[in-house]
Amino acid sequence: MKGSSIISWILVITSAISPIYTQYYSKTVPFVSNAEKVTNLHFFFHDTLSGKNPSAVLVAHGNITGNEKSAAPFSSVYAIDDPLTEGPKSTSEVIGNVQGLWVSSSKGMPTLMAFFDFGFTKGEFNGSSISVFSRNPISETERELAVVGGRGKFRMAKGVAKLKTYFLNVTTEDAIVEYNVTVIYY
Numbered sequence: 001m002k003g004s005s006i007i008s009w010i011l012v013i014t015s016a017i018s019p020i021y022t023q024y025y026s027k028t029v030p031f032v033s034n035a036e037k038v039t040n041l042h043f044f045f046h047d048t049l050s051g052k053n054p055s056a057v058l059v060a061h062g063n064i065t066g067n068e069k070s071a072a073p074f075s076s077v078y079a080i081d082d083p084l085t086e087g088p089k090s091t092s093e094v095i096g097n098v099q100g101l102w103v104s105s106s107k108g109m110p111t112l113m114a115f116f117d118f119g120f121t122k123g124e125f126n127g128s129s130i131s132v133f134s135r136n137p138i139s140e141t142e143r144e145l146a147v148v149g150g151r152g153k154f155r156m157a158k159g160v161a162k163l164k165t166y167f168l169n170v171t172t173e174d175a176i177v178e179y180n181v182t183v184i185y186y
Contacts, residue, residue: 034186041125041181043084045098045163050172055082056102072112072173076104084118088166088176096120096129105135112136114145118181128152130183132161141165147183157185 048055062075072078081099085092100116114136119129129152134145142164150157159182167176 037185039125039183039185041130041179041183043086043095043179043181044088044092044166045177045179046083046085046090047080047175047177048082049078050169050174056080059101072102072104072110074104074107078102080116084120088178093122095122100132102136106137109137110139112138116145125153128154130154130157130159130181136163138165147181150183150185154183154185157183159183 046055056078057080058072058076059079060077061073064073064075079101081097083094084096084098085094087093096119098116098118100114102115103113105111105113112135114132114134116132117129118132120126129150130147131149131151132145133148136143136145142162145161145163147157147159147161161179161181163177163179165175166178169175
């Protein structure tokens with residue numbers, strides 16, 4: 001008796017639910033944008049792996065043998081919160097910070113996969129950021145990373161970051177990298 005009343009209630013409840021037909025998308029309309037703007041940014045990225053207060057910290061690595069002498073052997077994953085400055089010196093004015101991950105992604109030539117968000121805390125772009133996702137062959141003198149998005153004034157950004165290593169301590173692998181970024185946004 002109890003089993004048949006439970007089945008009866010299940011039938012009543014399921015028949016009382018009426019289907020709602022909806023779409024997971026809205027009507028497609030043409031994109032109308034504001035005028036495109038182009039901004040060139042120049043700053044320095046201070047990546048510190050050493051000392052008592054590093055700005056890049058190893059969070060994972062594969063269980064492999066090989067080039068353990070490097071601070072970032074293949075499969076290493078680092079979380080970063082690096083300062084961005086106007087000039088190359090550590091005493092230069094801080095204009096923001098970069099947060100994200102870099103992954104040592106090559107067994108051969110030193111290469112990093114960069115997943116970065118450059119947040120600006122000073123000047124015209126205070127509160128805005130650009131997002132970078134790209135391959136970074138760090139042994140090359142000059143490299144390019146793709147700007148794939150942004151927030152704030154840089155919403156829907158695209159562009160390219162040209163970078164070169166300004167300073168590298170080969171013992172600690174601390175680095176200062178110069179960035180020249182062309183950002184296109186609306």
